Amino acid sequence: MTNTYVTDITHYLNESGELAEMPAAARKLASFLGLLIDAASQVMPIADHDTRIRCRKRGCQGSIRASLPTHDSEITWHCPVCGLNGMIHKWQGSKWDRSGQAEEGNADRSQEKPKPAPKYTPREGQYLAFIYYYTKLNRQPPAEIDMQRYFQVTPPAVHDMMLKLEKRGFISREPGKPRSIRLLLMREELPDLV
Ligand SMILES: [Zn+2]
Structure with missing residues (x-):
């Protein structure tokens, strides 16, 4: 393993949580890490997930994979092409x-605007749980x-689902690309798979 970047992201942020003043190279790295946080935390928890974020190594066409097993863990990432990690x-x-768990200090706001529970049918819930x-x-x-x-249904039935x-914003996918489904709900918002 070479070039391991171990980053405490707060080192790049100022008191208001924005990117601090820093040289351009550091700013580029911070933006790249920001993209990774954004991608990884959207689909959390997840193991070794393709973020489709281009590797930052010059000339490398790799797409960064990241994993984030729990909200408390660090995000680990690597480029499967050049090994940057x-x-x-x-x-x-x-x-x-x-x-969606960054509730610290936002308690008042979250009480005013409770996050509406996702409204899916039991059937949709089973598909979402299966994807998870x-x-x-x-x-x-x-x-x-x-x-x-799994559901013993026809191709059109799955496709329509x-x-x-x-x-309805429960998943995202890339049209025509197989295995590109990303679940946009968290485990707590999903039913058990029965
Ligand atoms: Zn790479």
Whole structure:
């Protein structure tokens, strides 16, 4: 392992949580790390997930993979092409934290505006839970055929369900790209898979 970046992200931030004054190279690194925090915390918890963020090593076309098993853990990342890798500490509550658990100091605001519980049907909930567990166990999102097999339904039925879940903001996906489903809900917002 070479070039390990071990980063405490708070070192790059000023008191108001914005990027502090720093040389351009450091600012570029901080922005890159910010993107990784944003990507990793959106789909947390997740093991070794392709963030589709381009590796920062000059000339490398790799796409950074990151993992974030729990909200309390550090984000670890690596480029599968060149091996560049690192670890990000204290990302929780930074401006890139998308995990929705950055409630510190926001207690008043969150009481005024409680986050509405996701409204999915029991059937949709089962698909969402399947996506969660499949991704966790296989370290990659399911393909539509995996859901056809599990739910014993036709390809169009699965496809329609994915379109619906995407439209309602429960998942994101890249059209035409297999295994690109990203769950946008957290474990606590999901039902058990029955
Ligand atoms: Zn690379």
